[in-house]
Amino acid sequence: MLDVNDLERIRQMVRTAAIDELMSRFNDVSAATKADGSVITEADYAMQHRLQDELASQWPDFQLLGEEMSAAEHQRLLANPGAGLWCLDPLDGTSNFAAGIPFFGVSLALIRQGQVLAAVVYDPARDECFSALQGQGAWLDGEPLVAQAMPETxxxxxxxxxxxxxxxxxxxxxxxxxxxxxxxxxxxxxxxxxxxxxxxxxxxxxxxxxxxxxxxxxxxxxxxxxxxxxxxxxxxxxxxxxxxxxxxxxxxxxxxxxxxxxxxxxxxxxx
Missing domain, CATH: 3.40.190.80 (D-Maltodextrin-Binding Protein; domain 2)
Structure with a gap:
């Protein structure tokens, strides 16, 4: 499975793709509405296609389940995840993105046998990257992220x-x-x-x-x-x-x- 070096490669992959595919479109957004009423943009599709290709080139044994796939495809992939399944939201906060509000991100997780093993969440507006490996901890921009037990009430x-x-x-x-x-x-x-x-x-x-x-x-x-x-x-x-x-x-x-x-x-x- 993935180690800390793999996680760093993924962080860099997601960051570079988000800068290229999301931030380049942030001030010139063309949005549409999906059947469920949620907003979709060209950036959602561009980010999903790019990461799908790049992840497959590095980890060909893992499939990818992306938000912008069909419901039938989601069900097929989760029922038959193979060696591992990337789970991707290419643009989490699309409504904010389309409205020019700088609060959105990319969410990528690796799931195997029902367990989430690795995670990267990148905020391109702030250039902040959160990540984690199951059983090994969490990080913010490569530094350990440890929750504080405050406040008490x-x-x-x-x-x-x-x-x-x-x-x-x-x-x-x-x-x-x-x-x-x-x-x-x-x-x-x-x-x-x-x-x-x-x-x-x-x-x-x-x-x-x-x-x-x-x-x-x-x-x-x-x-x-x-x-x-x-x-x-x-x-x-x-x-x-x-x-x-x-x-x-x-x-x-x-x-x-x-x-x-x-x-x-x-x-x-x-x-």
Whole structure:
């Protein structure tokens, strides 16, 4: 499998491709709307095609599952992943990109036998690269990334919450009596996970993420020592990160804070 030298090669590959294919188009975006209502641009396709070709040239035994493939192709690849499966979101935060908002990224993970083994999330607007190897740690621009066990309470925390996909009762509870100090929603799921790992926000909630949204960021968060995971419902146990079914994401910078956050969420689901 991949080692730290391979990970550095991937970081450089993703960075160079993002500068060429994304940043060159950032101020001249032509966008369209997909069948599900989400935004798509030429940059999404260009980035996916480029990384698919470059990854295949270096690791020919691994297939690639990209967001901009068909649902049938997604299902076929996940059912028959072979020696390993790259999972790519070529432009996470396309709506931001199309609107000229500099918060978007590239998310790439390697999945084998249901486990996420390696991850790279690159933010070309800030030239920041988050990465991780399963069991070996996480890094930000090549330096170790270690989550901090602060703050200790929800009241002192900054939250990253996407309200769009949450139950109405929970949205109402958050609007009326939010338990945290402040709230943000930036529009790039992959970077959300990484920013919690880096302590820029301390608690996280998102009601519906797909595999290419969370695979890389989830590994980075866990390898940094932060706490969190994926569930099918708000009361459920943590699930493995290898399904095409959209998942709920709940996270915090450390376990005691995560326990407070999950307790508050479940208490206010039916308010």
């Amino acid at each position: 929800l009241k002192a925390s900054m939250a990253m919450v996407d309200l769009k996909r949450l139950p109405e009762s929970l949205i109402t509870a958050l609007a009326r009596r939010a338990p945290y100090r402040s709230q943000r929603s930036f529009g790039s799921v992959a970077l959300d996970w990484c920013w919690v790992a880096a302590g820029r926000c301390q608690i996280y909630l998102h009601g519906g993420q797909k595999l290419w949204d969370y695979a890389a960021g989830y590994l980075i968060l866990r390898e940094a020592g932060a706490a969190g995971g994926l569930v099918d419902d708000y009361h459920g146990d943590w699930l493995p990160a290898d399904s095409l079914t959209p998942r709920i994401a709940i996270a915090a910078t450390h376990e005691p804070l995560l326990a407070q956050w999950r307790e508050w969420i479940t208490q206010h689901l039916e308010d």
